[in-house]
Amino acid sequence: MHEPVRFGQQTATKPILPVTAERLFVRRKGRVLLDVEALTIGGRGTTVLVGPNGAGKSLLLNVMAGLRAPDSGRVLWNAEPPNRQRYGRFGMVLQRPVLLRRSVRANVEYALRAVGTSAGQARAEADRALEGAGLLALANASARVLSGGEMQRLALTRALATGPDLLFLDEPTSSLDPASMQTIEAMVKSASEDGMRIVLIAHDLAQARRLGDEIIFMHRGKIVEHAPTDRFFGAPASPEAKDFIAGKILI
């Protein structure tokens, strides 16, 4: 059964990198949730966002993705505000990925069709992407009955399938078993090596070390440290980062 949706043909748009944030500020009920003076995501490699719960990591990603409007400040994708025509060059795996109520293959096909791929081509590309993720055997299964690890892999495959310039991952391996985590990390590494710019939130510092070329440490809505991975873990500049790395609870 096919969904009666016709996708608009999307025109190729100019690159979206670098993505910059200027004086982002978000406040809810008197509490400052986000207060970022400036941030630029450009070049190559993988940036890992770390910090205690409630530091504003997810909110920062959502604002930079154009999903949430800040109270003040602005986000620019290559000097222009994000708009929906440009999502074809952008990918994101949400903290709780939403899989459509259809087959595994149809989920990937849907993303490809949304960026203007023809139906026949979408199917071939979807199968190739599923094969790369080890999900081809499940192509006809309902996406809603997969295991947690399979769901995360499918969400990542779907985001990678359209070949975005920039990929955001919001805790892609939280609550996964070690095997699933390894598979996901391998997919992320391979995409990064192919030149995709990646920003990911990690709750696990070991993962941050494994995947990150640079680390952004957030605390209370602010970017406290932004440094190459080795320097962040070897010689953290701020006392908050030192405590966080040492496993002390930050409030």
Place this chain on the structure above:
Amino acid sequence: MLKTARNWFCVPLACLFAAGTAMAGDFILLQSTTSTQNSGLYEHLLPAFEEKTGIQVRVVAVGTGQAIKNAGNCDGDLLLVHARAAEEAFVAEGGGKERRDVMYNDFVLVGPSADPAGIGGGADAGTALEKIAASRSAFVSRGDDSGTHKKELSLWSGIGIDPVQYSGGWYRETGSGMGATLNAAVGMDAYVLTDRATWISFGNRAGHEILFEGDPSLFNQYGVVTIDPDHCPNVRQAEAKRFVDWLLGPEGQAAIAGFRLGGQQLFYPNAGDGDS
């Protein structure tokens, strides 16, 4: 059946239009009292007329009061009811054109066979009602401005009792049709006034039976009233007249006399006896 078979395969939207076009063809709309429908009289009468003339008679059966109101709104081509005073008022006010007698039967007082108020064998209907009121035995009234309801109220006023002051007590108004009211009376072991035709054809009599009958004051005259085209320009005057002529003529009158249920005659034709 043939008419609906034609629409058997229609899709929903087409149905909407098909339903509209079903209006075409010769038919008249008869606003009627319920007793004639519930007794099965129309199923006996109408096929003969429809076969002879090709005019379909569509019956909307409601209480007499409601039927006259609907006709006053021009939502009918003909009235067949049983409340002479109201029918004549309808003609006098300009809604109706002409009223003619069609047939008669009578009302009967029905109640639990034990007859707690002892109305059986009384002198007249007024005495029977007085006994019910005096013993405060349950009495169910239509309470719906129907012909039967009007008759019942006129009987009460004849003995100087206003039963409505006891409403909710022993006097219970259902505000419903004859059938629903009979069901209520059977359920409450109550007395009730009904036309004989409805009672004979009623299927849920349980322990109830006719306890008082035969008083001339219980006479029940049915009349037919044509609609004044000056009041309702859309009225199907010619078709309605053909039905009235047939109904009041020898064929219709004989058909009425020939309608029997369980061997009993339910309506007695009397066209031309006392037209106004």
Place this chain on the structure above:
Amino acid sequence: MQDFAASFFEAFRLVAGLDSGLIEIVWLSLKVSITAVFIATVIGLPLGAFLAVTRFPGRSIVIVTVTALMGLPPVVVGLVVYLLLSNAGALGPLQLLYTPTAMIIAQTILVVPIIAALARQTLEDLNGEYRDQLMLFGLGSLARLRTLLWEGRYSLMTALLAGFGRAVAEVGAVIIVGGNINHVTRVMTTAIALETSKGNLALALGLGLILLIIAFAVNALVFLLRAAAERSAYA
């Protein structure tokens, strides 16, 4: 108890004998109610979708109103439609009173709030879950809505079935605007009302039983269609 046993017998007798009068009445019931649900879907689904995904001043009042209208008394709807369609009413010249069309109009009015209110709730919940993901696909608002309708199709189908249940079971509106005319506007519920008023309680109950079976059959059919659709989607 006697009546219940007798009603089963009556229902069986009517069905087994393929009583032509019964077929006519059942067919008109289905035709009127399915048409009403179809039209109510065309009106109610976009209305519910609009309320689910837009924000405007007075939106909550509209939502509360639509939801409250689920409790519209059929008799009141029948009366209003009667007054409109009567020859003395504004739409009198259309000559629709005492036709199946009048019954369809009345039932449509009864069903629109049910479909709109249930669709609104379904789509609003779904939109909360899907909004970000559909934004990331780069879809415009209409394409997002189309996807929400498709993703919520089974819940929405239940809303349509609820509407159908309301339509096929109500008597108050159709008896007023249809007039319960034999061979023209008599449906299951008005036939039940008529047989009750004739005191034929077993027959009335038997007809009620058949109505229940029809409602069951319609729901079972939709259930089977859904199961078949799921099988073919994931085959």
